[in-house]
Amino acid sequence: MRVKTQAKIRTWLAYGLGGTFVFALVLPLIWVVTTSVRPLSEMTQTPPLIFPRSITFDAYVDLWDTGPFAKYFINSVVISFSTALIALIFSICAAYAFARFRFKGATLLLMVVVMSQMLPGSSILIPLFQVIRAMGLLDTHVGMVLIYTGFAIPFCTWLLNGYFRAIPVDLEQAALIDGCNRLELLYMIILPLAAPAIVAVGTFAFLLSWNEFLFAFVFTKSQALTIPVGLRAAFLGQYVNKYDQLFAASLIFSLPPIALFVGLQRYFVQGLTAGAVKE
Amino acid sequence: MTPYYFLLPAMLVLAVIILYPVVSNLIMSVYKVKLFRGAGDEFIGMTNYAKLLGSRTFVNSIWSSVRFTVYSLPVAFVLGLGMALIFNEIKKYRPVFTGFLLVPWAIAPVVTGYMWRWLFHDTFGLVNYALLSLGIIDANIPWLAQPDTAVGAVVVANVWRFMPYITIMLLAGLQGVSTELYEAAHVDGANIFERFFHVTLPQLKHVIGVVFLFATIWMVNDFALIFIMTEGGPAKATQVVPITVYRIAFEHLRLGKGAAAALILLLFLLSMSMLFIRVLFREQRKKADAS
Structure with missing residues (x-):
């Protein structure tokens, strides 16, 4: 009984710590995502707003023609x-x-x-x-x-x-x-x-x-x-830095690699570790 | 004759893109080469090398590279190992966790660079905001504008990028750790730390070796991440060797000197690879002899 509870605690601990770790790892990316959907005025505000007050997808549209x-x-x-x-x-x-x-x-x-x-x-x-x-x-x-x-x-x-x-x-x-x-x-x-x-x-x-x-x-x-x-x-210009568009573009640009890596995770991990890990 | 037809296209490309440049780089390094050839190149022997080793910029850039790698690697390794050990306990939904883990590794170094530049922004950055709110600092720090903090910032970005690779590799290695030995140690009354250091770690030696080798090569070669974040500054504090090679050749237009710098970098990486491979193979041979 004691062993079973111990194992359970261990598993929960692993999920908790693992989740925290993963969250800390993607936090910078979340920040970038929120940057890309806020109006420029909100972006250059001190102190920065953690949650954008208004959300706009203008950057995702404008970046194609500006x-x-x-x-x-x-x-x-x-x-x-x-x-x-x-x-x-x-x-x-x-x-x-x-x-x-x-x-x-x-x-x-x-x-x-x-x-x-x-x-x-x-x-x-x-x-x-x-x-x-x-x-x-x-x-x-x-x-x-x-x-x-x-x-x-x-x-x-x-x-x-x-x-x-x-x-x-x-x-x-x-x-x-x-x-x-x-x-x-x-x-x-x-x-x-x-x-x-x-x-x-x-x-x-x-x-x-x-x-x-x-x-x-x-x-x-x-x-x-x-x-x-x-x-x-x-x-990024000499006078204006369009951070919203920069990060909107960066995210669009990052979608294919992320989709491919995560989608082909199994093959990718196999290929990466082949030879390095002995059976 | 057939195999040669099959090989021809690939080998032709390799000859032009890899082989010829490798040889040409070697030759260029003993010449004075101008970007726009006029009267032809002048043979100057080892002068390029002598000049490089006597130049503060180049020697400093070696130290920048060493700092960058030596600070990043242990931090990334310890965090990566910790994460691997935790993920190893996660059986259900593990692909979900590792899926997230792959993201920093998947995105381009350029994007990582812009992202961290923005996070370390002196007035609008999240890092300063978080540290201010927590009361750790009293005023915004211009992270990327001071030599010491700039080194710290690029190291943080680099750790963020490489930790997932280390975790994935070690996690795969952990799958091969024999459970019998582990249980035997448990029965013998070894505590969790003893089990880790005497059972788990020795069996991961091979993977750890490979991880250190590849991570070192990649870090020493990095150009994009650092260049986007700091362009090698401030005061050349983050100007690693690849950036110096680029500057010598394409800003100062000294192709021969740049080639010599590139060759020094290549030789360093090559000797490191040899060393690692020898150590790894010796381990393997010892094991083969023992069994």
Whole structure:
């Protein structure tokens, strides 16, 4: 009886403490949400009002037409989706080669893939700037997609390679005898079986380019400017800081990552902890 | 021939975006490179490195990076571990809790930066308001305008961002902690702290190693969060190495010197990774030998 009560208290304590922790963690975000729905006059009041006296969604409407935000939004969408698609196609092909063929240089190339995964971005920032400039791709969508694809490929290839290896070869051998070529094989047999991994990898590539700041900051000026860099230009001026719109835009911008992370929580946690936690 | 066709597109992109720049960075670091090439670059040997190590700005930025990481990591780790232990007791609805937990990790560092900048705002910020109301301070503190408090502010933001990652990893690690050992310790009369330090913690060693390695690499590499919050100021107190690399190359237009600074950063991270990996593998080998 005593043990049972003890266990019960322990559980309640865990829920209480866990809830408090989570609340403290999201409190800053709640503050930002309330900032985005209050009129500017209330925002710049001292001392600040904890609960807004009046709620307005003006910021969510105005942010689309008062500044260049709409353009940055489209840039972000175009660049991130293109990156996800291209990185996915290239990585699927490369991972298939690593998983199913034995060829000269396989180990070396795989090592290159693994090593580039750990490379810090700032260590190639300067030469990459020259590469992109020499190709005439500074401040272009193509240039940014190329860069992000390069950053996404190592992790995508590595993860897919592991996944493909776990798929039994028998199926493919039967199809090969039936006269399928390798591409058909990949498309009809491997892809359907590897769907979860492909979703995970596509999400990774999308988010990588969606959230990226440093390279967008250095390599774009106006044409290919994405949201992370554009927030300042759109809402923080020399004279007026439109905090309501800044945070409304930030929240809209944060919705895709939050939805993807929380929605794909199970895969994400699996991927993150794979290898780090031994079974 | 087929495998090479499959590999070609990916390897071509990697060659242009990763491999060539890595080699090029190495070469650039021993040249005097101008952003707009005129007469070509001049070979100057180790001069860039010598200049960097003699420059106050660069050495200070190393210290800024060290401060930023060394303050953030233990705080994030202790809080993350605490949270993981609590969440481990939560069986029902755990995905709801971990779902919330993922939010700081999901949103872009830029957004985190603007958010904390607003929270630490000297007149309209929630932090000052809360501290004033609680009577902890008598007057608003201009958090981001003073060197010491600015360091504190970026550390707080950084902890907020990384704690969830640490919790998720440790929580996964806790799933693998053997319950038999735990029960045995219980029967032997070990109290909750003894059980934690002698049973739980040793079994988490591997995960903790991985967490420290990755968190360190990510923190040392951070650019966006700090840049949005302080731009490296005030008085360069939060100017970490990546920001210095950017400034040397794209504000002072010294590409060669910037490349040398980037390489020093890369070498530091590489040697750290090696060290961690060696330590982790040695542990594993010891265990393999023992069993």
